[in-house]
Amino acid sequence: MSFPKPTDSELAILQELWQRGPSTVKVIHEALSSSRDIGYTTALKLMQIMHEKGLLTREREGKTHIYQPAVSQEKIQKQLLNKLVDTAFQGSAMKLIMQALGNEKTSIDELTQIKSFIEKLEGGQNE
Amino acid sequence: MSFPKPTDSELAILQELWQRGPSTVKVIHEALSSSRDIGYTTALKLMQIMHEKGLLTREREGKTHIYQPAVSQEKIQKQLLNKLVDTAFQGSAMKLIMQALGNEKTSIDELTQIKSFIEKLEGGQNE
DNA sequence: AAGTTTATACGAATCTTTTCGTAATTGCAA
DNA sequence: TTGCAATTACGAAAAGATTCGTATAAACTT
Numbered sequence: 465m466s467f468p469k470p471t472d473s474e475l476a477i478l479q480e481l482w483q484r485g486p487s488t489v490k491v492i493h494e495a496l497s498s499s500r501d502i503g504y505t506t507a508l509k510l511m512q513i514m515h516e517k518g519l520l521t522r523e524r525e526g527k528t529h530i531y532q533p534a535v536s537q538e539k540i541q542k543q544l545l546n547k548l549v550d551t552a553f554q555g556s557a558m559k560l561i562m563q564a565l566g567n568e569k570t571s572i573d574e575l576t577q578i579k580s581f582i583e584k585l586e587g588g589q590n591e
Numbered sequence: 592m593s594f595p596k597p598t599d600s601e602l603a604i605l606q607e608l609w610q611r612g613p614s615t616v617k618v619i620h621e622a623l624s625s626s627r628d629i630g631y632t633t634a635l636k637l638m639q640i641m642h643e644k645g646l647l648t649r650e651r652e653g654k655t656h657i658y659q660p661a662v663s664q665e666k667i668q669k670q671l672l673n674k675l676v677d678t679a680f681q682g683s684a685m686k687l688i689m690q691a692l693g694n695e696k697t698s699i700d701e702l703t704q705i706k707s708f709i710e711k712l713e714g715g716q717n718e
Numbered sequence: 719a720a721g722t723t724t725a726t727a728c729g730a731a732t733c734t735t736t737t738c739g740t741a742a743t744t745g746c747a748a
Numbered sequence: 749t750t751g752c753a754a755t756t757a758c759g760a761a762a763a764g765a766t767t768c769g770t771a772t773a774a775a776c777t778t
Contacts, residue, residue: 471764471765471766472678472765473765473766474765475678475679476678479678479679479681488725489725489726490724490725502766502767503767503768503769504725504768505726505727505767505768505769505770506766506767506768508725508726508727509727509728509766509767509768510765510766510767512726512727513765526725526774526775527724527725527726527773527774527775527776528724528725528726528774529725529726538690540679541679541680541686541687541690542690542694544675544679545675545679545687545690545691545694546694548671548672548675549691549696551599551602551603551606552602552606552667552668552671552672553668554606557691557692557694557696557697557701558697558701558704558705559668560668560672560691561688561691561692561697561705562705562708563665563668563669563672564672564676564684564687564688564691565684565688565705565708565709565712567669567672567673567684569684570684570685570688570712572713574684574685575709575712575713576713577685578685578688578689578692578709579706579709579710581689581692582692582702582705582706582709583706585692585697585702586699586702586703598734598735598736599735600735600736601735615755616755616756617754617755629736629737630737630738630739631738631755632737632738632739632740632756632757633736633737633738635755635756635757636736636737636738636757636758637735637736637737639756639757640735653744653745654743654744654745654746654754654755654756655744655754655755655756656755656756719778720777720778721776721777721778722775722776722777722778723774723775723776723777724773724774724775724776725772725773725774725775726771726772726773726774727770727771727772727773728769728770728771728772729768729769729770729771730767730768730769730770731766731767731768731769732765732766732767732768733764733765733766733767734763734764734765734766735762735763735764735765736761736762736763736764737760737761737762737763738759738760738761738762739758739759739760739761740757740758740759740760741756741757741758741759742755742756742757742758743754743755743756743757744753744754744755744756745752745753745754745755746751746752746753746754747750747751747752747753748749748750748751748752
């Protein structure tokens with residue numbers, strides 16, 4: 465069960481859909497327009513392709529289509545994360561985590577959350 | 592000072608160079624060949640392009656060129672990591688870290704290391 | 719039902735990345 | 749110096765992703 469890895473444009477569309485829930489091309493196009501210059505038919509075509517690839521499902525509602533992600537945000541995040549770990553961090557999730565922590569965008573509060581998450585994991589089964 | 596983001600193939604070449612140190616096309620080609628099917632001139636061309644882009648430096652040594660990364664592994668890791676945080680994790684490094692931890696590839700020992708790294712950070716200045 | 723609006727479908731152009739064939743160059747050996 | 753093997757340079761094809769113009773279809777208005 466592996467999905468084709470979404471391209472950058474596709475990921476942007478998935479993000480909108482995950483955040484907004486089921487949406488028409490029109491809505492997604494407007495959302496994308498605010499951050500970059502993109503034609504309506506371009507957005508449409510992308511979503512049609514994503515539908516063909518199985519990244520989106522859709523349903524006709526009168527004249528328009530309502531699109532929805534066919535994959536969970538978590539699954540895609542996992543996929544992209546694993547790929548990055550493999551290609552850029554020699555397969556070591558720890559290296560990646562350390563880097564991310566070092567990028568000093570994490571607040572004290574978040575650090576505490578992460579720490580307690582780790583403690584929960586340590587209590588668990590990770591051998 | 593921002594480098595062009597390396598493509599997947601380019602990243603694979605950078606990895607080899609970071610690991611092996613300065614190398615010829617021949618050596619890199621052989622290394623890549625072990626994990627996938629790639630022609631010699633393909634590898635050569637990629638490295639030439641990377642040189643043009645400023646990702647690699649090179650030096651003539653007799654008839655051959657010796658290539659070297661022009662950017663540090665850490666810089667590229669940071670670049671790719673930040674991009675992933677932005678495009679897939681809504682800008683939240685914490686979300687990414689949690690996911691990475693959850694992917695259960697991290698050993699108890701590594702968890703401990705991460706935890707003590709966090710403690711060091713907490714002692715520091717992160718506001 | 720004809721015209722208008724809004725949406726989809728289709729096809730092709732463009733751009734980027736990857737690929738490799740062929741030609742030119744270099745260094746060495748005979 | 750001529751010939752051979754190794755290497756680079758060049759150009760263009762192939763594959764993938766993005767873009768959009770134009771045509772078609774659907775629903776609403778009058």
